[in-house]
Amino acid sequence: NKPKVYITRKCPEDSIKRLKNIANIKMWTDELEPVPRDILLNEVKDVDAVLTTLSEDVDESFFSHANKLKVVGNLAVGYDNIDVKAAERHGITITNTPDVLTETTADLAFALMMAVARRIVEASDYVKKGQWKNWGPLLLAGKDLHHKTIGIVGMGRIGTALARRAKGFDMDILYHNRSRDEMAEKTLGAVYAPFEDVLEAADYVVCLTPLTAETKGLFDGKAFELMKQDAIFVNVSRGPVVDEQSLYKALVGGKIAGAGLDVFEKEPISSDHPLLSLDQVVALPHIGSSSMATRYKMIDLACWNIAKILEGKPAVTPVKSRE
Ligand code: GLV
Ligand code: GLV
Numbered sequence: 001n002k003p004k005v006y007i008t009r010k011c012p013e014d015s016i017k018r019l020k021n022i023a024n025i026k027m028w029t030d031e032l033e034p035v036p037r038d039i040l041l042n043e044v045k046d047v048d049a050v051l052t053t054l055s056e057d058v059d060e061s062f063f064s065h066a067n068k069l070k071v072v073g074n075l076a077v078g079y080d081n082i083d084v085k086a087a088e089r090h091g092i093t094i095t096n097t098p099d100v101l102t103e104t105t106a107d108l109a110f111a112l113m114m115a116v117a118r119r120i121v122e123a124s125d126y127v128k129k130g131q132w133k134n135w136g137p138l139l140l141a142g143k144d145l146h147h148k149t150i151g152i153v154g155m156g157r158i159g160t161a162l163a164r165r166a167k168g169f170d171m172d173i174l175y176h177n178r179s180r181d182e183m184a185e186k187t188l189g190a191v192y193a194p195f196e197d198v199l200e201a202a203d204y205v206v207c208l209t210p211l212t213a214e215t216k217g218l219f220d221g222k223a224f225e226l227m228k229q230d231a232i233f234v235n236v237s238r239g240p241v242v243d244e245q246s247l248y249k250a251l252v253g254g255k256i257a258g259a260g261l262d263v264f265e266k267e268p269i270s271s272d273h274p275l276l277s278l279d280q281v282v283a284l285p286h287i288g289s290s291s292m293a294t295r296y297k298m299i300d301l302a303c304w305n306i307a308k309i310l311e312g313k314p315a316v317t318p319v320k321s322r323e
Pocket of ligand 1 (some may be wrong): 101
């Protein structure tokens with residue numbers, strides 16, 4: 001009698017090998033729509049494990065439907081979609097997918113900085129739409145990254161990996177974090193500064209902090225006001241860390257120069273959202289960790305975590321509730 005696992009999103013068969021032999025797997029297979037809440041809650045009743053994505057709210061009502069649930073493997077490093085305290089009350093293990101996505105996500109963060117700075121998307125559209133008639137001295141002129149200052153808010157694994165990339169571009173590195181990163185200070189010359197000081201000094205402000213009660217709305221009107229008029233803001237963490245209305249006002253009012261956004265308050269963002277009407281905004285559909293290799297590693301790690309718990313062993317990468 002094998003344990004039962006529910007997977008909330010269609011994953012390739014060869015990515016879930018670790019679970020195939022040890023469990024009976026049921027998967028939501030619609031590629032466009034996430035699993036509807038009522039179907040999910042019904043599936044939860046009868047399974048030992050669920051592999052979730054950041055689209056699912058794993059909250060008290062989710063856990064209260066479970067009868068023999070032991071583990072929820074979230075297919076992301078962030079787990080703000082999960083009420084970990086409630087999971088702990090129910091004795092259910094929560095796991096995430098750290099480390100395997102660090103470098104890939106740092107690549108994307110850097111790509112967004114470059115895309116906004118050098119107007120890559122605008123320039124590509126310009127060529128594809130047949131608007132390119134002539135070479136011009138200031139045609140689509142953008143901003144440099146090299147020798148500028150990057151301000152990293154949230155110096156975890158991804159922040160440190162981004163700082164390494166910035167060092168390669170001879171950037172000055174400022175960061176703000178709950179705790180100091182002595183390694184990054186020593187090896188990369190990263191300089192710790194209070195949040196406000198980072199905002200004031202950075203040419204590129206990159207948000208990498210997890211979404212918590214403390215960081216919700218951290219980037220508000222006041223924060224954008226502090227930034228340089230030339231500054232480019234990049235968010236690759238979670239949408240609600242930013243007040244989008246304030247961001248829009250800052251962009252339109254010329255308080256900052258541009259934004260690169262991989263995440264939004266509401267995902268998917270509606271195509272008529274005012275932010276998307278701005279040339280100085282590059283918007284991506286939450287693809288920070290989305291290289292083929294890394295997504296396979298994330299699915300495998302989520303499966304590995306689930307397999308460990310089903311075998312009565314400790315999880316590989318469990319998470320605890322934040323204090
Ligand atoms: C994606 O956003 C993740 O948290 O891994
Ligand atoms: C994510 O893993 C981070 O620590 O930044």
